Structures are given as structure tokens and as C-alpha cells.
Amino acid sequence: MLDRLGMSSCKGVSTPIASFTVLSSVCPLDPSFSDPTKYRQVVGALQYVTLTRPDLAFVVNRVCQFMHDPHDSHWDVVKRILWYLQTTKDQGLVIRPFTSLTxxxxxxxxxxxxxxxxxxxxxxxxxxxxxxxxxx
Known part of the structure; x- marks a missing residue:
């Protein structure tokens, strides 16, 4: 996903969202995001990432709440999630094929x-x- 977005060499961060971040659908001083389709595609892809990365479930749920009308501040949080993925690429749950049905x-x-x-x-x-x- 990072390669597709041209972010494969982006800097990393240690948390997926800053503790002081407040997201709201009412953003009078925050302009609407210029490419809402891109926002929806990236956030949709992040929903699938949460299957093996439960540490992202909360923040991905939060950015999903603004898919109908994303603003620049919402996109900033999505970018931070991607920066966090850059830092933690080697983490996640591993799902392997198996023959046991226990x-x-x-x-x-x-x-x-x-x-x-x-x-x-x-x-x-x-x-x-x-x-x-x-x-x-």
C-alpha cells in the first residue's frame, strides 16, 4: 500500500494517532479534502489491514466515520497511520494454512x-x- 501511494520511503512514527488529536465532522476552518475518492480507497484498504493489525482498529474506525465528507485534517490522520505502518511493517498477526480443525x-x-x-x-x-x- 505504501508503494502504491508513493510513500515507501516516508518517515515513521511510533503511534498511529497523536493523543491530542480531535476529529470532527464539523470543521469550519478545515477545507474539504481535494480527492475524496482517494481518501475512501486508502481508508478502505486500511480496513483490511486491521484483520492482521488489531492495533490499528480504533484509529481506522475513527477515520472511517468521515468517508462521506473527508477534510484535510482527516487525511492528515490517514497519513499518520501510513507512517506508523512504515515503522511497524514487520508486526502483525500471521495467518497460516493448517490441517487441524481444533x-x-x-x-x-x-x-x-x-x-x-x-x-x-x-x-x-x-x-x-x-x-x-x-x-x-
Missing amino acids: VQAFSDADWAGSTDDRRSTGGYAVYFGTNLVSWQ
Whole structure:
């Protein structure tokens, strides 16, 4: 994707979105993005990337919310996601072919483990063969 966009030699960043970034559909001082079709194509491709890169799910969901009317500030966030991909090209979930049809699930919970509010936390991972297919 970076090659196709001419960004294969772009600089990298350590996070997919800056913590102070606020995205809004109401942008009176922010002009509309000049090529909304390009925005939709890139963001659509990023949706597929989230299958193996769950670390991008939140920020890609955020930029998807502006596909109907993207602005320059939204495109800036998309570019930052691409810069993050440049830095983390070698990361992600690997999906391999397998012959076993076993399903394994693992879970863990920490009942009332938070010292601040005594909330419980939990999580799970489901494997189909050797592939991680669901997690929380």
C-alpha cells in the first residue's frame, strides 16, 4: 500500500494517532479534502489491514466515520497511520494454512483487581488450528 501511494520511503512514527488529536465532522476552518475518492480507497484498504493489525482498529474506525465528507485534517490522520505502518511493517498477526480443525479457547479474569474502583477485568483468546481468530 505504501508503494502504491508513493510513500515507501516516508518517515515513521511510533503511534498511529497523536493523543491530542480531535476529529470532527464539523470543521469550519478545515477545507474539504481535494480527492475524496482517494481518501475512501486508502481508508478502505486500511480496513483490511486491521484483520492482521488489531492495533490499528480504533484509529481506522475513527477515520472511517468521515468517508462521506473527508477534510484535510482527516487525511492528515490517514497519513499518520501510513507512517506508523512504515515503522511497524514487520508486526502483525500471521495467518497460516493448517490441517487441524481444533478450536481452542483460553480465558483469564481478575475479579475486583483494580485498586481504584474494584472493577474486574477479563480477556480471552480463541484459536482455530494455530490461527488466532478472536480475542478481547
